[in-house]
Amino acid sequence: MFFECDTLKDIYELKFLNVSECTNFENMFCGCKSLVDIKPLQNWNVSNCINFRGMFSRCESLSDINP
Numbered sequence: 001m002f003f004e005c006d007t008l009k010d011i012y013e014l015k016f017l018n019v020s021e022c023t024n025f026e027n028m029f030c031g032c033k034s035l036v037d038i039k040p041l042q043n044w045n046v047s048n049c050i051n052f053r054g055m056f057s058r059c060e061s062l063s064d065i066n067p
Contacts, residue, residue: 004031015040023050030057038065 002008025046029035056065
């Protein structure tokens with residue numbers, strides 16, 4: 001979805017995204033080198049997801065991936 005968006009910094013608006021039916025988040029933010037804060041995702045309902053592989057891979061600016 002945001003693969004290789006290396007200038008993506010702010011994902012606040014994704015806070016309101018309904019992902020409750022999504023099953024695959026593979027590489028969703030992979031390569032988003034400027035992404036610093038993923039707190040907006042903390043209330044996502046990911047209970048149906050079966051694949052998170054590489055979701056934050058190569059997100060070099062993230063210091064903590066626990067929202």
